[in-house]
Amino acid sequence: MAEFNISFGTIKSLLIFFAPILIPRLINFYRGLRVTLASRPAPRPLSTNASRALNILFFSALFFLLLSLPFNPHAPSPSIFGLTRSRINTPTDVLFHRLARHRPGNVLTEADTLLRTKFTSVGARKVYLRYGPEALTGCQFCSLDNINTYLLYYLPFNSLLPHLLHMVIIGLVTSAPFSGREVASWRNKFTVGGLALAAIDLYIVVTYDPVQSGPASVRAGMSPPTSLYHPITLLRPLAFAIFDGLCACLVYLSATNRFFFTPPSQADQVDQMVSASLASLSxxxxxxxxxxxxxxxxxxxxxxxxxxxxxxxxxxxxxxxxxxxxxxxxxxxxxxxxxxxxxxxxxxxxxxxxxxxGQGGVDLAQLGVNASEYVNGVTAGLENTSGSAEPRGS
Structure with a gap:
């Protein structure tokens, strides 16, 4: 790998060139941030809609976090190359003889035996490292002559479906009828973030090569290759959990006016005035x-x-x-x-x-409660004007 040595003179030259551009922008950003923080209203409690959205994001993040744990029931088994410390070109008999030592009773399972029949070439082993044992043993239309067939088998259920489920959750959380306008204002940003996460995942899956993407020792066939299928199966839900946690944090900050506050639009102001007028008229x-x-x-x-x-x-x-x-x-x-x-x-x-x-047949306690409620409702707000209608001298 190439080494980059950056001297102090180079850093100084870069600072001299970029400082006149960056420093004024940073100062303006700081001043604008201070003005925004100074003009923001006082923090307010969460609304019912925002609380509902935060609850969904919390349970979603917790669910994906549990799926990212290596000891959950759906976690993939470790790569046999990493488990046996074998190289990519290790003979099949030697590889599975080492694997048998890690199985109960030193006996291979039926899945191991089926996988052994598929380990006929380095290409098959690369498919195993990229797409997992199920793609190598369960795909009926796949061929080692066209590796993309294994990609088509792997993507729908292992990559696209999890991202689709995650996008459905994000769409539900940012739906205006479900969580209100404040949370719905994040809809475009959260959607773009979810699509960017899916694009990164697809890019890694499509371009990864177990040998060429590894260090020099792996390319030389001197150390075990790194599997993609096993770590990415756990990292994908972990990324979802982190993403949902960040979304929940942004929703909380904006819903309570602690940050990302935007003044209400004219339509919102009109709606508030109409609501207040209707309440007063009622x-x-x-x-x-x-x-x-x-x-x-x-x-x-x-x-x-x-x-x-x-x-x-x-x-x-x-x-x-x-x-x-x-x-x-x-x-x-x-x-x-x-x-x-x-x-x-x-x-x-x-x-x-x-x-x-007690001879009147009247429940005094209930009568007092009903009378108090009625009188309080009728005379609400009249305490300060109770004597205005009394005649003078009475």
């Missing part, structure tokens, strides 16, 4: 309905109606002549005097006494 409509119910109850009851009329006569008289307001406010029109409070009326006192003694 609350107002509920309060108006409650007021209408209370007003109808007052109007339909003769005693309450008389008291309501007397109250408003008091208000009108107060504005006209305060001396008359006192007389009207203390008289019921028949010469009788009104009690100062409704709780002082004789009928109300007797009814409360019977109820508190």
């Amino acid at each position: 609350g107002t409509n509920s309060k108006l309905h409650a007021a209408s119910v209370a007003r109808n109850a007052v109007v339909r009851d003769k005693v309450l109606k008389d008291r309501d009329d007397t109250y408003w006569q008091t208000v009108v008289a107060m504005n006209a002549d305060p001396s008359k307001a006192e007389h009207i406010g203390n008289s019921n029109g028949d010469g009788g005097e009104f009690p100062t409070s409704i709780w002082e009326e004789e009928e109300v006192v007797r009814a409360m006494s019977r109820t508190m003694a």
Whole structure:
């Protein structure tokens, strides 16, 4: 291999040439980053949609991580060349005699015996190192005269299908109906990253040669060749797990406004204003309905109606002549005097006494809960204006 010796003078020359170009760009990037961080809003909790997307990414990363472990049930067995420390041109009998020492009872398995019949040439051994034992022993249309036939047998289920499954997961996570607009904004970037990962995988599988891609000792036939099938079967799900972990990190940072924050568009602002207006109108409509119910109850009851009329006569008289307001406010029109409070009326006192003694057949606890919930809903936000409608001097 060629050796590259870079002197200090060369490094200095490169810095002198590139520094005027790179340093201003780095300064502008730093300033823009500071402005972005200073103008970002406060971190917010995760939304339900973002949490759903993060859960899917977490379980996906965990699943692929388990598949990347060498002791999982679906992990491939080690290469027989690495297991027996044999070279690419080691005689078949010697190779499998060494392999038998690593089998239970020093006896080859049926798969080993079938594989032994296929190890007829160096080309077959290269196919084993690139595409695994199943491609060499199970492909019915493959031929050593055309190595690409083994590639066609290997790619669909060993490379393309895992990447297709991974892309389906990425598509589901970045779907707007499933995870919301914030996570869906990463859809293009995550898709390009997944396709780039698949392209790298395909490139390695297509161009790898067990002998020519190895060190000089392997090319000279003096050391065991390096298998591609066995490590890449474990590295592929590991790459998926790392990729999903990075995607989850980006989703979390953007969903909580910790980083990658973009101001809402005009359409989003309009939607927020419309949602707030609808919520306000709904609350107002509920309060108006409650007021209408209370007003109808007052109007339909003769005693309450008389008291309501007397109250408003008091208000009108107060504005006209305060001396008359006192007389009207203390008289019921028949010469009788009104009690100062409704709780002082004789009928109300007797009814409360019977109820508190348990003779009224009323569940006081449940009644109190229902009444409190209703009153709190009707009077929400009116605490600061509770005295604005009271008549002066009452």
